[in-house]
Amino acid sequence: xxxxxxxxxxxxxxxxxxxxxxxxxxxxxxxxxxxxxxxxxxxxxxxxxxxxxxxxxxxxxxxxxxxxxxxxxxxxxxxxxxxxxxxxxxxxxxxxxxxxxxxxxxxxxxxxxxxxxxxxxxxxxxxxxxxxxxxxxxxxxxxxxxxxxxxxxxxxxx
Amino acid sequence: xxxxxxxxxxxxxxxxxxxxxxxxxxxxxxxxxxxxxxxxxxxxxxxxxxxxxxxxxxxxxxxxxxxxxxxxxxxxxxxxxxxxxxxxxxxxxxxxxxxxxxxxxxxxxxxxxxxxxxxxxxxxxxxxxxxxxxxxxxxxxxxxxx
Numbered sequence: 062x063x064x065x066x067x068x069x070x071x072x073x074x075x076x077x078x079x080x081x082x083x084x085x086x087x088x089x090x091x092x093x094x095x096x097x098x099x100x101x102x103x104x105x106x107x108x109x110x111x112x113x114x115x116x117x118x119x120x121x122x123x124x125x126x127x128x129x130x131x132x133x134x135x136x137x138x139x140x141x142x143x144x145x146x147x148x149x150x151x152x153x154x155x156x157x158x159x160x161x162x163x164x165x166x167x168x169x170x171x172x173x174x175x176x177x178x179x180x181x182x183x184x185x186x187x188x189x190x191x192x193x194x195x196x197x198x199x200x201x202x203x204x205x206x207x208x209x210x211x212x213x214x215x216x217x218x219x
Numbered sequence: 220x221x222x223x224x225x226x227x228x229x230x231x232x233x234x235x236x237x238x239x240x241x242x243x244x245x246x247x248x249x250x251x252x253x254x255x256x257x258x259x260x261x262x263x264x265x266x267x268x269x270x271x272x273x274x275x276x277x278x279x280x281x282x283x284x285x286x287x288x289x290x291x292x293x294x295x296x297x298x299x300x301x302x303x304x305x306x307x308x309x310x311x312x313x314x315x316x317x318x319x320x321x322x323x324x325x326x327x328x329x330x331x332x333x334x335x336x337x338x339x340x341x342x343x344x345x346x347x348x349x350x351x352x353x354x355x356x357x358x359x360x361x362x363x364x365x
Contacts, residue, residue: 106351107351107355110351110352110355166281166284166285166286166287167279167281167285167287167289168279168281168285168287168311169285171279171313181256182257183256183257183313183314183315183316184256184315184316186279186315187277187289187315187316190277190289190315191277191291197288197289199359200286200359200360201282201284201285201286201287201288201356201359201360202285202286202287203287
Protein backbone atom coordinates (compact mmCIF):
# COMPACT_ATOMS: atom_id res chain seq x y z
CA UNK A 62 0.00 0.00 0.00
CA UNK A 63 1.32 3.44 -0.97
CA UNK A 64 0.39 7.16 -1.00
CA UNK A 65 -2.81 8.53 0.52
CA UNK A 66 -4.20 5.04 1.23
CA UNK A 67 -1.18 4.24 3.38
CA UNK A 68 -1.61 7.53 5.29
CA UNK A 69 -5.28 6.80 5.94
CA UNK A 70 -4.64 3.21 6.93
CA UNK A 71 -2.07 4.25 9.57
CA UNK A 72 -4.04 7.18 11.14
CA UNK A 73 -1.79 9.61 9.26
CA UNK A 74 -4.45 12.32 8.99
CA UNK A 75 -5.21 12.22 12.70
CA UNK A 76 -1.52 12.31 13.57
CA UNK A 77 -0.97 15.27 11.20
CA UNK A 78 -3.94 17.16 12.72
CA UNK A 79 -2.65 16.46 16.24
CA UNK A 80 0.82 17.68 15.23
CA UNK A 81 -0.58 20.90 13.76
CA UNK A 82 -2.70 21.46 16.90
CA UNK A 83 0.29 20.93 19.20
CA UNK A 84 2.52 23.28 17.18
CA UNK A 85 -0.08 26.04 16.94
CA UNK A 86 -1.03 25.74 20.63
CA UNK A 87 2.66 26.08 21.48
CA UNK A 88 3.00 29.16 19.28
CA UNK A 89 -0.09 30.80 20.80
CA UNK A 90 1.17 30.14 24.35
CA UNK A 91 4.61 31.47 23.41
CA UNK A 92 3.16 34.66 21.92
CA UNK A 93 0.97 35.16 25.03
CA UNK A 94 4.02 34.73 27.26
CA UNK A 95 6.02 37.25 25.20
CA UNK A 96 3.16 39.76 25.24
CA UNK A 97 3.11 39.62 29.07
CA UNK A 98 6.90 39.66 29.45
CA UNK A 99 6.96 43.38 30.34
CA UNK A 100 4.80 42.68 33.40
CA UNK A 101 7.17 39.98 34.59
CA UNK A 102 10.15 42.31 34.06
CA UNK A 103 8.41 45.12 35.98
CA UNK A 104 7.68 42.69 38.80
CA UNK A 105 11.33 41.60 38.78
CA UNK A 106 12.58 45.20 38.88
CA UNK A 107 10.28 46.14 41.77
CA UNK A 108 10.53 42.83 43.58
CA UNK A 109 11.58 44.41 46.88
CA UNK A 110 8.43 46.58 46.83
CA UNK A 111 6.44 43.48 46.02
CA UNK A 112 8.03 41.67 49.01
CA UNK A 113 7.07 44.61 51.25
CA UNK A 114 3.46 44.37 50.07
CA UNK A 115 3.40 40.61 50.60
CA UNK A 116 4.93 41.12 54.05
CA UNK A 117 2.26 43.68 54.88
CA UNK A 118 -0.55 41.38 53.71
CA UNK A 119 1.00 38.56 55.74
CA UNK A 120 1.20 40.86 58.78
CA UNK A 121 -2.42 41.85 58.22
CA UNK A 122 -3.46 38.19 58.14
CA UNK A 123 -1.55 37.41 61.33
CA UNK A 124 -2.61 40.40 63.39
CA UNK A 125 -5.80 41.39 61.61
CA UNK A 126 -4.37 44.84 60.73
CA UNK A 127 -1.59 46.25 58.55
CA UNK A 128 1.21 48.36 60.07
CA UNK A 129 -0.16 51.60 58.63
CA UNK A 130 -3.70 50.84 59.70
CA UNK A 131 -2.78 49.63 63.18
CA UNK A 132 -3.10 53.07 64.70
CA UNK A 133 -6.54 53.52 63.18
CA UNK A 134 -7.70 50.08 64.21
CA UNK A 135 -6.76 50.30 67.87
CA UNK A 136 -9.73 50.03 70.17
CA UNK A 137 -8.43 52.67 72.53
CA UNK A 138 -6.16 55.20 70.75
CA UNK A 139 -3.84 57.09 73.08
CA UNK A 140 -5.13 60.38 74.38
CA UNK A 141 -3.75 63.28 72.32
CA UNK A 142 -3.02 66.41 74.32
CA UNK A 143 -3.01 69.50 72.14
CA UNK A 144 -2.46 73.11 73.19
CA UNK A 145 -5.71 75.11 73.24
CA UNK A 146 -4.85 76.95 70.04
CA UNK A 147 -4.18 73.67 68.22
CA UNK A 148 -7.34 72.09 69.58
CA UNK A 149 -9.19 75.03 68.09
CA UNK A 150 -7.29 74.60 64.82
CA UNK A 151 -8.15 70.89 64.77
CA UNK A 152 -11.83 71.83 65.13
CA UNK A 153 -11.50 74.29 62.25
CA UNK A 154 -9.70 71.79 60.04
CA UNK A 155 -12.37 69.21 60.88
CA UNK A 156 -15.02 71.55 59.49
CA UNK A 157 -12.98 71.96 56.31
CA UNK A 158 -12.61 68.18 55.99
CA UNK A 159 -16.37 67.75 56.39
CA UNK A 160 -16.78 70.26 53.59
CA UNK A 161 -14.30 68.43 51.34
CA UNK A 162 -15.51 64.91 52.05
CA UNK A 163 -13.29 61.84 52.42
CA UNK A 164 -10.76 60.88 51.25
CA UNK A 165 -9.56 64.41 50.59
CA UNK A 166 -6.58 65.84 48.71
CA UNK A 167 -4.14 67.37 51.21
CA UNK A 168 -3.23 70.39 49.00
CA UNK A 169 -6.93 71.23 48.69
CA UNK A 170 -7.31 71.20 52.48
CA UNK A 171 -4.29 73.50 52.82
CA UNK A 172 -5.65 75.81 50.12
CA UNK A 173 -9.00 76.05 51.93
CA UNK A 174 -7.28 76.69 55.27
CA UNK A 175 -5.27 79.55 53.70
CA UNK A 176 -8.38 81.00 52.04
CA UNK A 177 -10.32 80.90 55.33
CA UNK A 178 -7.46 82.72 57.03
CA UNK A 179 -6.67 80.03 59.61
CA UNK A 180 -3.69 80.75 61.82
CA UNK A 181 -0.39 79.28 60.45
CA UNK A 182 -2.13 76.73 58.20
CA UNK A 183 1.06 74.99 57.04
CA UNK A 184 2.53 74.19 60.44
CA UNK A 185 -0.91 73.38 61.87
CA UNK A 186 -1.50 70.92 59.05
CA UNK A 187 1.91 69.38 59.76
CA UNK A 188 1.04 69.07 63.44
CA UNK A 189 -2.25 67.33 62.61
CA UNK A 190 -0.37 64.87 60.38
CA UNK A 191 2.29 64.23 63.03
CA UNK A 192 -0.36 63.56 65.69
CA UNK A 193 -2.10 61.23 63.20
CA UNK A 194 -5.30 63.25 63.19
CA UNK A 195 -4.83 63.32 59.43
CA UNK A 196 -3.64 60.01 57.99
CA UNK A 197 -2.71 59.05 54.41
CA UNK A 198 -4.36 56.26 52.46
CA UNK A 199 -2.29 54.30 49.97
CA UNK A 200 -3.49 56.29 46.97
CA UNK A 201 -2.11 59.71 47.85
CA UNK A 202 -5.24 61.01 49.55
CA UNK A 203 -5.91 61.57 53.25
CA UNK A 204 -8.49 60.74 55.93
CA UNK A 205 -9.58 62.47 59.10
CA UNK A 206 -8.93 60.13 62.03
CA UNK A 207 -12.13 60.42 64.02
CA UNK A 208 -10.87 58.06 66.73
CA UNK A 209 -7.91 60.30 67.54
CA UNK A 210 -10.07 63.42 67.21
CA UNK A 211 -12.45 62.09 69.83
CA UNK A 212 -9.52 61.53 72.21
CA UNK A 213 -8.11 65.05 72.01
CA UNK A 214 -7.93 66.86 75.28
CA UNK A 215 -6.50 70.19 76.36
CA UNK A 216 -3.81 70.65 78.99
CA UNK A 217 -5.37 71.26 82.41
CA UNK A 218 -3.31 74.35 83.22
CA UNK A 219 -4.33 76.21 80.06
CA UNK B 220 30.73 79.29 50.95
CA UNK B 221 29.22 77.92 54.16
CA UNK B 222 31.13 75.01 55.72
CA UNK B 223 29.34 71.64 55.66
CA UNK B 224 30.14 69.19 58.44
CA UNK B 225 31.53 65.93 57.01
CA UNK B 226 30.06 63.85 59.83
CA UNK B 227 26.65 65.27 59.04
CA UNK B 228 27.16 64.48 55.36
CA UNK B 229 28.27 60.92 56.09
CA UNK B 230 25.15 60.37 58.25
CA UNK B 231 22.91 61.10 55.24
CA UNK B 232 21.80 57.83 53.63
CA UNK B 233 22.43 59.19 50.13
CA UNK B 234 26.11 59.80 50.90
CA UNK B 235 26.88 57.10 53.44
CA UNK B 236 28.84 54.93 50.96
CA UNK B 237 31.18 57.77 50.01
CA UNK B 238 34.79 57.87 51.22
CA UNK B 239 36.58 60.92 52.66
CA UNK B 240 37.77 62.45 49.37
CA UNK B 241 34.46 61.80 47.66
CA UNK B 242 32.56 63.40 50.54
CA UNK B 243 34.76 66.47 50.13
CA UNK B 244 33.93 66.64 46.42
CA UNK B 245 30.21 66.40 47.14
CA UNK B 246 30.48 68.97 49.93
CA UNK B 247 32.01 71.42 47.47
CA UNK B 248 28.86 71.46 45.33
CA UNK B 249 26.31 71.44 48.18
CA UNK B 250 24.79 74.63 49.51
CA UNK B 251 22.86 74.86 52.78
CA UNK B 252 19.45 76.46 52.31
CA UNK B 253 17.05 77.71 54.98
CA UNK B 254 13.38 77.49 54.04
CA UNK B 255 10.48 79.14 55.81
CA UNK B 256 7.01 77.86 56.59
CA UNK B 257 4.80 77.95 53.51
CA UNK B 258 7.66 78.46 51.06
CA UNK B 259 7.35 76.75 47.66
CA UNK B 260 10.58 74.86 47.07
CA UNK B 261 9.79 73.55 43.60
CA UNK B 262 6.88 73.89 41.24
CA UNK B 263 5.47 71.17 38.99
CA UNK B 264 6.37 71.73 35.33
CA UNK B 265 9.32 74.01 36.05
CA UNK B 266 12.77 72.97 34.75
CA UNK B 267 14.40 70.69 37.33
CA UNK B 268 17.65 72.51 38.08
CA UNK B 269 18.13 71.77 41.77
CA UNK B 270 18.10 68.70 43.90
CA UNK B 271 17.60 68.87 47.70
CA UNK B 272 18.40 66.73 50.72
CA UNK B 273 16.32 67.30 53.87
CA UNK B 274 18.22 68.14 57.04
CA UNK B 275 15.21 69.31 59.02
CA UNK B 276 11.65 70.47 58.54
CA UNK B 277 8.46 68.99 57.13
CA UNK B 278 7.43 69.03 53.50
CA UNK B 279 4.38 68.28 51.36
CA UNK B 280 4.90 66.96 47.84
CA UNK B 281 1.80 67.03 45.64
CA UNK B 282 0.90 66.06 42.10
CA UNK B 283 -1.45 67.24 39.36
CA UNK B 284 -4.42 65.18 40.57
CA UNK B 285 -4.12 66.39 44.17
CA UNK B 286 -2.37 63.22 45.39
CA UNK B 287 0.27 64.01 47.96
CA UNK B 288 2.72 62.64 50.46
CA UNK B 289 4.64 64.30 53.24
CA UNK B 290 8.33 64.06 54.12
CA UNK B 291 9.56 64.51 57.68
CA UNK B 292 12.84 62.62 57.90
CA UNK B 293 16.48 63.68 57.90
CA UNK B 294 18.07 62.54 54.64
CA UNK B 295 14.87 62.51 52.57
CA UNK B 296 15.37 63.59 48.97
CA UNK B 297 13.44 66.28 47.08
CA UNK B 298 13.63 66.96 43.34
CA UNK B 299 14.67 63.60 41.90
CA UNK B 300 13.43 64.83 38.50
CA UNK B 301 16.73 66.72 38.38
CA UNK B 302 18.46 63.48 37.37
CA UNK B 303 15.65 61.91 35.32
CA UNK B 304 14.65 62.94 31.82
CA UNK B 305 12.94 65.16 30.69
CA UNK B 306 14.34 67.21 33.62
CA UNK B 307 11.23 69.04 34.78
CA UNK B 308 9.67 68.78 38.24
CA UNK B 309 6.77 66.35 38.37
CA UNK B 310 5.40 67.64 41.67
CA UNK B 311 5.14 70.82 43.69
CA UNK B 312 6.85 70.87 47.08
CA UNK B 313 5.88 73.16 49.93
CA UNK B 314 7.59 73.56 53.29
CA UNK B 315 5.01 72.89 56.01
CA UNK B 316 7.42 74.20 58.64
CA UNK B 317 10.69 76.06 58.55
CA UNK B 318 13.63 73.80 57.88
CA UNK B 319 17.09 73.27 56.49
CA UNK B 320 18.01 71.67 53.18
CA UNK B 321 21.18 70.97 51.27
CA UNK B 322 20.81 72.00 47.64
CA UNK B 323 22.77 70.69 44.69
CA UNK B 324 22.70 72.18 41.20
CA UNK B 325 22.03 69.70 38.39
CA UNK B 326 24.83 71.03 36.20
CA UNK B 327 27.43 70.87 38.96
CA UNK B 328 26.27 67.41 39.94
CA UNK B 329 26.50 66.19 36.32
CA UNK B 330 29.95 67.74 35.98
CA UNK B 331 31.08 65.90 39.11
CA UNK B 332 29.68 62.51 38.11
CA UNK B 333 31.23 62.82 34.65
CA UNK B 334 34.63 63.36 36.25
CA UNK B 335 34.35 60.56 38.81
CA UNK B 336 32.74 57.30 37.69
CA UNK B 337 33.09 55.57 41.09
CA UNK B 338 31.43 58.45 42.92
CA UNK B 339 28.77 58.58 40.22
CA UNK B 340 28.02 54.87 40.65
CA UNK B 341 27.65 55.15 44.42
CA UNK B 342 25.35 58.17 44.35
CA UNK B 343 23.27 57.13 41.35
CA UNK B 344 22.58 53.78 43.01
CA UNK B 345 21.06 55.59 45.99
CA UNK B 346 19.20 58.10 43.83
CA UNK B 347 17.77 55.28 41.73
CA UNK B 348 16.31 53.70 44.88
CA UNK B 349 14.49 56.98 45.62
CA UNK B 350 13.37 57.39 42.01
CA UNK B 351 12.08 53.82 41.94
CA UNK B 352 9.98 54.37 45.07
CA UNK B 353 8.59 57.69 43.85
CA UNK B 354 7.78 56.31 40.39
CA UNK B 355 6.06 53.37 42.04
CA UNK B 356 3.98 55.84 44.09
CA UNK B 357 3.15 57.79 40.94
CA UNK B 358 2.16 54.65 39.07
CA UNK B 359 0.02 53.52 42.00
CA UNK B 360 -1.83 56.82 42.40
CA UNK B 361 -2.26 57.73 38.75
CA UNK B 362 -1.35 54.72 36.66
CA UNK B 363 0.98 57.03 34.75
CA UNK B 364 4.43 58.19 35.90
CA UNK B 365 4.09 61.42 33.96
